[in-house]
Amino acid sequence: MTATVSPQRHKPSAWERFFKSGREDSPFKRIVIHAVLIACCIIAVYPVLRVFSVSIRPGDRLLSTSLAIIPEDATFEAYRTVLIEKEFPVWLWNSIAITTSTAIVGVILASSSAYAFSRWRFPGRRPSLVFLLSTQMLPAPMMMVPIYILALKLGLTQTYRGLVIAYSITSVPFSIWILKGYYDTIPHELEEAALIDGVSRLSAFWRIILPLSTPALAIVFLFSFMTAWNDYLLARVMIASERSLWTWVLGVRDFQSQFQTQWGLFSAASILVSIPVMALFLYSSKWLISGLTLGSVKG
Amino acid sequence: MEFLTLDVILNSLGEVGSTVLYIFVGTVILEVVVYFLWRPLEVFSRLIGRMLSPLGNAIRHVISTLLLVGVLVFTVASVSVGVEQPPPPWAPYWPLAVVAFLVGAFVSPTAPKIFHWQMRLPYMLFAPALVGLLVLVIYPLLWELNVSFTNLNPRHFKSPDFVGLQNYIEVFTAPVLKQVTFFPVFLRTILWTVINIAFHVTGGMALALLLNRKLRLKGLYRTLLVFPWAIPQPVACLAWRGEFHFEYGFVNIMLQRLGLPAVQWMTSPTWNFAAMCITNIWLGIPFMMVILLGGLQSIAGEYYEAAEIDGASGWQQFWNVTIPLLQPILTPAIILGTVWTFTNFNVPFFINQNELETSDTLVTALFRSAFQYFNLGDAAAFAFVNFGILLVFAILYIRATGGLKGATE
Numbered sequence: 001m002t003a004t005v006s007p008q009r010h011k012p013s014a015w016e017r018f019f020k021s022g023r024e025d026s027p028f029k030r031i032v033i034h035a036v037l038i039a040c041c042i043i044a045v046y047p048v049l050r051v052f053s054v055s056i057r058p059g060d061r062l063l064s065t066s067l068a069i070i071p072e073d074a075t076f077e078a079y080r081t082v083l084i085e086k087e088f089p090v091w092l093w094n095s096i097a098i099t100t101s102t103a104i105v106g107v108i109l110a111s112s113s114a115y116a117f118s119r120w121r122f123p124g125r126r127p128s129l130v131f132l133l134s135t136q137m138l139p140a141p142m143m144m145v146p147i148y149i150l151a152l153k154l155g156l157t158q159t160y161r162g163l164v165i166a167y168s169i170t171s172v173p174f175s176i177w178i179l180k181g182y183y184d185t186i187p188h189e190l191e192e193a194a195l196i197d198g199v200s201r202l203s204a205f206w207r208i209i210l211p212l213s214t215p216a217l218a219i220v221f222l223f224s225f226m227t228a229w230n231d232y233l234l235a236r237v238m239i240a241s242e243r244s245l246w247t248w249v250l251g252v253r254d255f256q257s258q259f260q261t262q263w264g265l266f267s268a269a270s271i272l273v274s275i276p277v278m279a280l281f282l283y284s285s286k287w288l289i290s291g292l293t294l295g296s297v298k299g
Numbered sequence: 300m301e302f303l304t305l306d307v308i309l310n311s312l313g314e315v316g317s318t319v320l321y322i323f324v325g326t327v328i329l330e331v332v333v334y335f336l337w338r339p340l341e342v343f344s345r346l347i348g349r350m351l352s353p354l355g356n357a358i359r360h361v362i363s364t365l366l367l368v369g370v371l372v373f374t375v376a377s378v379s380v381g382v383e384q385p386p387p388p389w390a391p392y393w394p395l396a397v398v399a400f401l402v403g404a405f406v407s408p409t410a411p412k413i414f415h416w417q418m419r420l421p422y423m424l425f426a427p428a429l430v431g432l433l434v435l436v437i438y439p440l441l442w443e444l445n446v447s448f449t450n451l452n453p454r455h456f457k458s459p460d461f462v463g464l465q466n467y468i469e470v471f472t473a474p475v476l477k478q479v480t481f482f483p484v485f486l487r488t489i490l491w492t493v494i495n496i497a498f499h500v501t502g503g504m505a506l507a508l509l510l511n512r513k514l515r516l517k518g519l520y521r522t523l524l525v526f527p528w529a530i531p532q533p534v535a536c537l538a539w540r541g542e543f544h545f546e547y548g549f550v551n552i553m554l555q556r557l558g559l560p561a562v563q564w565m566t567s568p569t570w571n572f573a574a575m576c577i578t579n580i581w582l583g584i585p586f587m588m589v590i591l592l593g594g595l596q597s598i599a600g601e602y603y604e605a606a607e608i609d610g611a612s613g614w615q616q617f618w619n620v621t622i623p624l625l626q627p628i629l630t631p632a633i634i635l636g637t638v639w640t641f642t643n644f645n646v647p648f649f650i651n652q653n654e655l656e657t658s659d660t661l662v663t664a665l666f667r668s669a670f671q672y673f674n675l676g677d678a679a680a681f682a683f684v685n686f687g688i689l690l691v692f693a694i695l696y697i698r699a700t701g702g703l704k705g706a707t708e
Contacts, residue, residue: 037520230645
């Protein structure tokens with residue numbers, strides 16, 4: 001009988017569940033938290049929406065003091081111009097080709113080096129780690145002239161090849177640090193068990209460590225990708241004079257920096273280049289947190 | 300004017316693909332060579348070690364250090380500065396330097412430890428990245444070091460002279476740009492870094508704390524809040540530059556709707572600097588938020604339960620539980636954030652676009668000095684001063700917090 005006597009559980013409505021999901025917060029506090037977060041989200045997203053808004057404005061009203069996101073007579077004219085009448089598709093393709101291969105090379109180089117730093121105490125290890133960290137402190141413009149001269153001597157200016165090599169090496173130090181931190185959290189016993197079973201060290205790395213490090217590898221891929229995708233300086237130094245080799249950054253800046261900024265073209269192009277990266281970013285965001293922080297938690 | 304035809308696609312795919320393939324094949328060859336070279340090197344270094352053992356370790360250390368430093372000086376002095384400049388007269392003696400390097404390496408008492416056969420795997424794995432770093436980081440550094448002692452500038456482009464430490468002295472005594480001297484730029488960069496990091500850390504921490512609560516729509520908020528990080532940086536910077544337009548940018552439109560006067564974001568030095576800061580704060584908060592959120596999620600709930608039983612208030616819990624337990628994440632995040640903000644090029648460059656010298660940070664001043672005024676000698680010295688400042692900061696910070704002790708062990 002006791003079971004039926006127990007007080008009737010109040011069935012929460014959807015509205016109540018929305019506001020009462022927290023364990024300890026009062027409804028008022030929860031409303032404040034939601035309000036703050038919504039305000040922050042608006043600040044985070046509004047400038048991006050503005051770019052989109054300009055990109056769908058008709059050409060004669062690009063400059064307006066309206067704050068509305070969707071203009072009255074929205075048009076995709078600017079996208080058509082950018083995709084069909086300009087070299088933009090070539091630039092976008094250049095960026096994709098360069099960036100993807102950079103990220104692949106970067107992951108290959110960093111994943112094996114990081115394993116060496118994580119599992120062996122070899123002479124020179126500590127100085128090398130400090131050196132890798134200190135490369136992050138080199139101001140980027142400092143390296144441009146010598147790299148350009150080197151590329152000139154090797155005949156790598158105005159080529160994709162020079163850019164791929166340079167980008168993949170610049171992202172390696174940071175990638176090694178991230179991956180080393182992640183490998184450190186994987187117990188040594190896993191490999192030792194495999195070694196006892198007669199598996200070689202390298203195949204243990206290939207078959208055990210790498211599959212377990214997928215989140216960190218995804219992060220490293222993403223970081224290398226972003227470094228190359230967003231770079232302006234090196235691209236300007238290496239391929240500026242060959243318009244057909246331009247990456248999208250050079251092109252988009254060209255839209256903006258001519259005597260009259262072509263706002264419509266600039267915005268449409270910006271939206272087009274942001275979509276793939278944002279998709280990649282949001283897709284990998286589930287690994288982002290674990291890949292970035294796991295290494296540093298355990299140290 | 301070129302269009303994206305199949306031809307263009309195949310061409311670039313061929314070039315890019317062959318590059319990846321070459322790098323991959325080169326990596327494998329290098330690794331195999333290192334792997335099979337280690338055993339003979341071990342035998343050789345043991346032999347040398349046995350022969351030199353009467354000398355004693357201290358003397359061997361001194362000899363090897365002297366030889367290696369000598370080789371380094373020789374290398375720096377031999378890196379030719381200009382493209383058309385003839386090599387220096389001592390350059391043909393490079394085989395001597397190679398011999399000196401090898402002798403220096405094998406005389407050192409640590410040689411048998413380096414060439415121990417068990418160490419062949421780590422060196423083999425690190426070798427490809429090391430070669431890349433030698434070519435693309437060490438070589439440029441040596442070049443810069445060499446140039447920083449010369450007067451390489453538009454007036455002496457073909458035949459720069461050795462000027463000793465003059466460039467380093469001039470960094471502090473002469474204007475680094477046309478009108479600006481070093482210390483205002485330096486102070487502005489410090490201010491820029493401090494303002495940005497303060498906002499990044501507090502903002503990121505506040506959002507992370509909010510998102511770490513039990514909350515509806517958490518995933519949606521997190522996705523939206525990551526937007527500024529996900530959008531390509533040049534796009535964000537250029538878009539913000541547009542939004543700081545006096546008449547048509549939304550910042551001024553909003554200010555006017557609120558009844559405030561419009562601001563000269565692009566021409567007033569103070570407001571231009573403020574515009575740079577606003578942009579970078581907007582860009583940088585998500586990174587801190589994601590990092591700190593990860594850290595918060597790794598803190599077990601029991602700590603808070605224990606603190607609550609002891610009667611700690613929310614504020615006390617934050618300072619006495621959250622902050623100490625976040626330290627292993629907070630310290631590297633702050634170091635990285637500081638270094639990245641200090642050396643940030645995109646934001647100051649794209650917002651200001653090399654117009655106001657009064658908005659330059661050290662990095663954009665460096666760019667302007669090298670690429671606009673072509674004072675490469677001065678710029679090189681300036682760059683090393685920059686690098687030194689940052690290195691000193693990082694070392695002091697790491698010492699003070701013991702932050703990376705765990706990471707390099």
